[in-house]
Amino acid sequence: MRLFGVTCALLLLLAGARSLATETHQLTTVLKPGINFVGWVGQPIYADDLFEALPESQLVYSWDGEAKQFRFSSPHLRGDLYKIDPGMGIVIRIAGDETVEWVRPDDRPAPILFLEPGWNLIAWSGADGVSLREARSSLDLEDADIVAPEGVTRLDFADAIWVNTPHAIEWNQVAGIPLDLIATGAASTANKNASVTEALAAIDWYRQEFDLEIEAHLTLYLHFECEELLADALPEHDVLGDLECLGSYHPFSAWAGPDYVVVDLGALYMWGNSWRPHDFFRDVYTHELAHILQYQLLERSLLDEPAWLVEGVATWMTTHRKILGIITVSNQGVQK
Numbered sequence: 001m002r003l004f005g006v007t008c009a010l011l012l013l014l015a016g017a018r019s020l021a022t023e024t025h026q027l028t029t030v031l032k033p034g035i036n037f038v039g040w041v042g043q044p045i046y047a048d049d050l051f052e053a054l055p056e057s058q059l060v061y062s063w064d065g066e067a068k069q070f071r072f073s074s075p076h077l078r079g080d081l082y083k084i085d086p087g088m089g090i091v092i093r094i095a096g097d098e099t100v101e102w103v104r105p106d107d108r109p110a111p112i113l114f115l116e117p118g119w120n121l122i123a124w125s126g127a128d129g130v131s132l133r134e135a136r137s138s139l140d141l142e143d144a145d146i147v148a149p150e151g152v153t154r155l156d157f158a159d160a161i162w163v164n165t166p167h168a169i170e171w172n173q174v175a176g177i178p179l180d181l182i183a184t185g186a187a188s189t190a191n192k193n194a195s196v197t198e199a200l201a202a203i204d205w206y207r208q209e210f211d212l213e214i215e216a217h218l219t220l221y222l223h224f225e226c227e228e229l230l231a232d233a234l235p236e237h238d239v240l241g242d243l244e245c246l247g248s249y250h251p252f253s254a255w256a257g258p259d260y261v262v263v264d265l266g267a268l269y270m271w272g273n274s275w276r277p278h279d280f281f282r283d284v285y286t287h288e289l290a291h292i293l294q295y296q297l298l299e300r301s302l303l304d305e306p307a308w309l310v311e312g313v314a315t316w317m318t319t320h321r322k323i324l325g326i327i328t329v330s331n332q333g334v335q336k
């Protein structure tokens with residue numbers, strides 16, 4: 001197992017740049033004058049960019065289930081809601097007395113959602129026409145409440161809903177998500193959601209861009225301390241942990257095995273931008289999924305291959321995804 005280890009020092013150099021969303025699908029939502037509850041199903045968007053895309057909006061706010069408080073932003077007064085992440089429910093106030101047809105990004109598949117104890121305002125990412133009772137049964141939690149705003153009784157994709165749960169819970173609203181996430185206790189809900197969303201986006205990017213399908217059912221491990229990870233979460237891969245964690249110094253932000261990725265969240269705070277976890281995870285998973293595809297294509301350990309080639313390809317993928325359109329790839333090779 002030790003031979004499966006691939007480490008990623010170069011990744012540290014790449015974290016932190018602003019992401020470039022590649023939106024392929026769109027969704028039309030009719031907003032009425034006044035208050036509208038909406039589930040956000042696009043890539044992460046800054047509140048300022050939302051106001052630019054929707055000039056009729058006067059105010060946007062959301063409920064932070066972790067801090068248990070509302071956060072807001074408006075075009076004229078920057079509040080404390082800076083960024084809207086996929087899976088969030090938001091409230092938008094529309095000015096005037098006309099309805100607005102809002103064409104907005106629709107980036108399926110939806111993330112697994114991590115709900116905090118107490119109330120959460122989130123997006124419904126399942127099918128259209130699902131009753132509240134059906135949605136509640138998919139939560140598989142006796143004591144949870146689901147409340148749809150504005151008297152809605154059936155949910156459509158990208159609606160907003162309130163969910164009240166007695167304890168933290170992971171909700172997979174869409175069957176067939178091809179990955180699991182195992183996080184140690186200190187990982188925040190925002191980091192867990194960003195991790196799953198960006199891993200799914202990276203899987204989709206390799207599919208769209210290179211026609212390469214990740215065949216493994218992936219497990220994502222998030223941790224702050226290697227020792228914590230070894231003790232709690234990673235028994236079957238402990239040799240990899242030994243490789244990275246022995247001693248007190250472990251400089252790598254992430255590594256990959258044939259069907260898993262381990263991410264050190266400390267790197268997000270040291271090298272990335274903890275206000276923008278999506279940017280960090282986007283780079284991490286683009287890089288690490290390149291290694292998983294290398295395992296898949298070679299069917300052997302990568303440690304016997306030249307490091308410049310193995311790491312070079314993974315690093316190139318991350319850069320290519322950032323500057324898509326500047327470099328094109330053809331069967332004949334790479335062209336500027």
Ligand SMILES: [Zn+2]
Binds near residue numbers: 006007008310314
């Ligand atoms: Zn690497």
